[in-house]
Amino acid sequence: MSNGPFDIDVDTLGNLRPISKVVLSLGSNLGDSAAILQEAVDFLAETPDLMLVDVSPVYQTKPVGSVEQEDFLNLVVVAESTLEPLTILDRAQAIEDNFGRTREVRYGPRTLDIDVIMVGKRISEDNIELPHPRAHERAFVLVPWLDIDPNGEIAGHGPIADLVDDVDIQGVVRREDIVINANTGF
Ligand SMILES: Nc1ncnc2c1ncn2[C@@H]1O[C@H](COP(=O)(O)OP(=O)(O)OP(=O)(O)O)[C@@H](O)[C@H]1O
Numbered sequence: 001m002s003n004g005p006f007d008i009d010v011d012t013l014g015n016l017r018p019i020s021k022v023v024l025s026l027g028s029n030l031g032d033s034a035a036i037l038q039e040a041v042d043f044l045a046e047t048p049d050l051m052l053v054d055v056s057p058v059y060q061t062k063p064v065g066s067v068e069q070e071d072f073l074n075l076v077v078v079a080e081s082t083l084e085p086l087t088i089l090d091r092a093q094a095i096e097d098n099f100g101r102t103r104e105v106r107y108g109p110r111t112l113d114i115d116v117i118m119v120g121k122r123i124s125e126d127n128i129e130l131p132h133p134r135a136h137e138r139a140f141v142l143v144p145w146l147d148i149d150p151n152g153e154i155a156g157h158g159p160i161a162d163l164v165d166d167v168d169i170q171g172v173v174r175r176e177d178i179v180i181n182a183n184t185g186f
């Protein structure tokens with residue numbers, strides 16, 4: 001798998017388009033979270049020009065942040081795409097909206113949250129910062145990601161295999177009973 005914009009795709013018009021590695025973190029702690037995660041993965045798999053490579057196991061995780069709320073179910077998706085980072089964020093937010101996600105309480109309960117963790121290169125713009133600025137300190141991102149991408153790295157922070165040693169993984173428990181079917185296309 002490419003680690004950045006090094007592989008090239010040629011579209012039907014003959015345009016060269018770099019293929020980037022994409023990492024997404026999905027979380028839910030409202031409603032039927034397991035079913036919501038499955039549907040969200042299905043929506044991602046149906047996204048044109050986004051090829052799912054792997055979907056992590058599901059973890060039950062203690063809420064991070066100061067808001068008192070239910071545990072989350074979290075998973076990570078690794079994909080490849082020729083899409084621009086903002087297009088991927090738009091698609092992620094459209095999928096969140098589909099599950100009635102509102103954005104009133106920062107860090108508050110949510111039917112579905114999709115954070116864009118990385119899309120190839122580093123970017124810092126008004127609406128998007130990549131890699132996600134808090135991913136390196138979040139066990140609910142690092143633990144599932146490590147399961148499916150042991151050589152993964154966060155630009156500017158290092159290998160996720162090392163980062164996971166520095167976070168508290170006690171509140172992150174694998175849910176073997178919840179199986180998400182991944183339509184990875186491979
Ligand atoms: N890498 C990113 N992934 C998702 N959203 C991002 C990213 N970088 C910047 N944003 C911006 O952050 C805004 C708030 O996102 P969101 O509501 O998902 O935050 P949150 O999930 O409450 O907190 P956190 O960003 O810490 O996970 C989005 O509208 C988006 O414009």
Ligand SMILES: Nc1nc2c(c(=O)[nH]1)N=C(CO)CN2
Binds near residue numbers: 027064
């Ligand atoms: N365990 C856990 N805690 C969170 C989560 C999440 O997905 N899992 N998402 C948040 C907002 O992005 C805030 N806190």
